[in-house]
Amino acid sequence: MVNINSCPVCSSEEFKTVLTCKDYTVSEESFNVVSCDVCGFHFTNPRPSDDVLGSYYKSEDYISHSNTKKGIISRLYHAVRSYTLIKKLELVSRHVSRGTILDYGAGTGMFLNTCKLSGWEAFGIEPDLGARIIASEMNLSVYGTKNNLLHDIPETTFDAITLWHVLEHVTDLDDTLNFFKKVLKPDGTLIIAVPNHTSFDAKHYKGFWAAYDVPRHLYHFHKETVEKLLGKFDFKLVEAAPMKFDSFYVSMLSEKYKTGSIKYFKAFLVGLKSNLKANSAVDYSSVIYVFKRVKP
């Protein structure tokens, strides 16, 4: 286990434990979520060391890396995904009409494929070999994180970089955000979708909230902390958009963790209430943040 001694956002060394969450999908182990006394950033601490973190991803339940269609949750997830893929591309296209896009944490390449079919020059980075093999079967350009190709990408290559529920998994935030700063064009767009621990469903389920997803989720963002973190790397928030399906999906999983079985109607009501109680985009269960480079 690794102890994080300074806040990844503001470098403060003072934090307190606010929750203890269990890893329901793989290990059944418990992990603490701490909150920074200064900036309020939430992160998993201590966390597994980088060399063992991969073992916490080994589960058939971890469906974001697979294309299997077993089980009702998985079927719903895939149906909703097809719709949201189009919606995601519409959001990107509002800021950049066409060009070169990098999907960081591309998974099996579903979003990349959507981009490619719409005329984008699309590239992905994905650490999981199994996911990369599926992507390559669709003739998509998806690279691993441990090869030199990543470092050989020329500066200012991309018009857009997207991270769909990926930033919360990234072990080295500084390295990764500096990399984005390097390879994004000066007027480029960086799009980051992450769960929001200040949403109604998060507050309702507390430690059972499925989007804490410890220890795979190393960081737990909300508007102020994601904005502050990206600000350090010269990115300015220009838009936030809600992910309205996430409250339902996350509530279903959270019900399962809390009660041992999925109470579909209850989960639906919590998901609905979460969306209805959101006063603005940044209050939803998951939020898409759109950043632009601040011009030097």
Ligand SMILES: [Zn+2]
């Ligand atoms: Zn802090």
